[in-house]
Amino acid sequence: MIDLRQLVMFRQVVESGSFSAAARSMHCTQPAVSQQIKALERTVGGPLFARVGRTLRLTEAGTTLARHAADILDNMAVAQQQVRAVATLETGTVRVCAFPSANATLVPYAAAALKERYPQVRLELLEAEPPESYQVLRRAECDVVVAFTYESELPRAAETGPAEAGMLEVPLLVDSLVLLVPNGHPLAGRRSVQLADLAGETWIAGCPKCRSSFVDACTGSGFNPTIACATDDNLALQGLVAAGLGVALLPSLVLAFLQHPDVVPVRVEPVLRRTVSAYTWPDLARTSAITAMLEALRSAADSIGPTAFPTTSA
Template sequence: MIDTRQLEMFAAVVRAGSFSAAARELNCSQPAISQQMRALERHVGGPLFLRVGRGLRLTEAGRILAERGKAVLDELAVTHQQVRAVAALDFGTVRICAFPSANASIVPGAAAALSKERPRLRLELIEKEPPDSFDLLRHAECELVIGFSYADEDEEEATAGMLRVPLLEDRLALLLPAGHPFAGRDRVDLAEMAGERWIAGCPRCCGAFVRACERAGFTPDIACATDDNMAIQSLVAAGLGVALVPMLVLSFLRHGSVVAVPVESTIRRRTAVYTWPDLIRVPVVRATIDALVTVAHQA
């Protein structure tokens, strides 16, 4: 059986690129790292590193251990976090990692409700887009993730083993400058916008948008892309393009010189909260999820 401390040191050497750099990262001596790596190599029965100039290169055995070892360490970290939480049955802080518009719309209402029911509960908010947010949950750096996916995406690999609790299916709106010919319309078909220049969103949203445009029969002319919702609206207001945005964004942010018009398209953005099955048994985690579901259903 490989010693987990040796595996952690090995992972640090792989990350840092040398024994001395790994020693600095782990706040220990280089001889200690060297000694443990020699012991690890004796245990596995062969070398894990080759000297290349002043650096190190992994052998094939080292490459396999680096690959599999990372997964083992990640799983141990998650298991430790889950066991600690379930054993304690409760903890005073719940860490939520959410994409920006969820942090600005769904989370505040849930936090307000929780503050009345559980005044001692503390929420820590982290902002990341999926799939990076799922990595935080997998690495035990948060208890809950509010993420989104599109109907034509397969998220099974990123969320394998996680519990998914649906929150809402977000409608989309076309964001237009106030003087645009379609600004007074009740609804616009995406195909009607084939000749427009576009302001795109985050990479994942941009990918879904491009696929929807292709299904509508055109390739969008994207002038620029940003994951800043206020910047998107300001760029549209300045006449630099139009944008397709989730209604969730417009529930808390609306530039005075833009108009939102519902759009007919094949894009469906599904928002959900994710956690580990064991963590749902922790009362404060369950309460936080319930509050998020309640607020999302009111959105």
């Protein structure tokens, strides 16, 4: 019978592309990885890898095992989550993985409410953007994910999103995007602007998921945006706008905790929105601590409401 640890090492070699990279990621030595792979090859009855020059490639047997390994290990992760859900978390740890602006706004208030109700519960915060955060939940490395979905993604999300994968979705709030321009920009005194009128602007783009939805919105308004640079850092993005290097679209939730003094938010028409939701496995949602965390997130979201932003007086 195939040893589970050997199967984990095998998949790590497949994903990393080499024995040495797999050893580093698993915090062990390369000979230890080689020994486990050789033992796995003896179990299955043939070689799983072949070297072609300096490249490590899967044999036909290796390709077959890689396909099954993904299913087996994914099912093991789900099983781990379901077994873990049986045990009480009242004196354990609640692990929340959220995107940066949620970790700076929603999560702290929810964490305080959880601590008040369950003082013995330890809260562990992780940070990741979707869809990476969904994979963190799949790997049983967190209990609750806070993620966002843009309106343009909804048709695809219905077919391939986390809900389709069996995750429970708890909607929290709707977050609107705003245009950020530097002080002194011709649009800085406007209450609102049509996205189609921004075709001539140079843009600073955000995280890959936000960037993709931003480009889709611009294309839908009849133009392809000229992107000068991109950054995942909300403070850096605002700094680039303040320096006059371009304009940007930024979620209002970010401005709830962080606004550069030299940028001005302007409403964009049509309004671009994203839905912020919490996700967990249905079995986990039945445990008292996870239920309390979801309720605390809903309460924090209700206190914020549909996110708005300060408008100019002009």
